[in-house]
Amino acid sequence: MPTENKTPEALKVERSTVTKLVITGAPRLDAITVFLEDFGRRDCPIDSNPNYQTAQGKLTINCWDNSWNAYWGGMGPRTVAEFVADCGWDYVLNCLDRGISPTVFSGDALHTLAKKCIVQRRRQQTGRHDWELGELSKDEARNLWHDIDSLRSIESPNECWHQSELLTELFGDEWHYPIDGKAVEENQKFTYLRKVVDAVQQALRQEQQYVVA
Structure with missing residues (x-):
């Protein structure tokens, strides 16, 4: 046709x-x-x-x-x-x-925050900050100090759940509250x-x- x-x-x-x-x-x-x-x-x-x-x-x-x-x-x-x-x-x-945000989550920043938490809990300075848990013994502080190196490899807030046990020992059951907005660094972008x-x-x-x- x-x-x-x-x-x-x-x-x-x-x-x-x-x-x-x-x-x-x-x-x-x-x-x-x-x-x-x-x-x-x-x-x-x-x-x-x-x-x-x-x-x-x-x-x-x-x-x-x-x-x-x-x-x-x-x-x-x-x-x-x-x-x-x-x-x-x-x-x-x-x-x-x-x-886009001026800051981004950082494993290095979380590691620094964890060190601060350990030092203040070891020195019984919990009254100055919002850490849920109390004083750490010398051995507890030493063990945590060794374990927190693994936090550096965390690349996003969601990955924090893979370290939930360690973060609970540091910051308590509600660990996501103390790290929210604090485990961050400057967003270069x-x-x-x-x-x-x-x-x-x-x-x-x-x-x-x-x-x-």
Whole structure:
């Protein structure tokens, strides 16, 4: 049977305005490439103005082998460059990497906390801190001091359960409470991204001042 020829439907094509910036000279950072993409405005009716429209845009940042991006669908009348420059660094950072924390769990930090616990319990300093258990004898402290080296290899809070017996001897049955938020160290990824965000915002504000001048 002959094949029916169908005229293909026209594709929908939309254009956006893209600005590329290359930022150099930021302390302890490689060159940062920034793409600012403005998608125009979309209808966003509100009670006071049924015809209200809000701008929408996307930010993409590349630095060395790292890349982050964020989209905003409600920037008001601002461009994405103006929006990012106006926002707090912490808000922009969280949009680029949702849920990232300034600290992360660390087996080394847990080991340090365990040493502190042993020393204070051995010296009967429990009143100064929230250790559930009381004084340790000399032999008990020596044995625990030897055993806690295994804590260094723990890479996540979930893995702590594999050392539940040891952690119970140190911190008591509710051991997860004293280590929560204390067995942590600086999150280098967070610190690095903050430096990048600071540099990008500084550059955008500098650009705005240049345009105004």
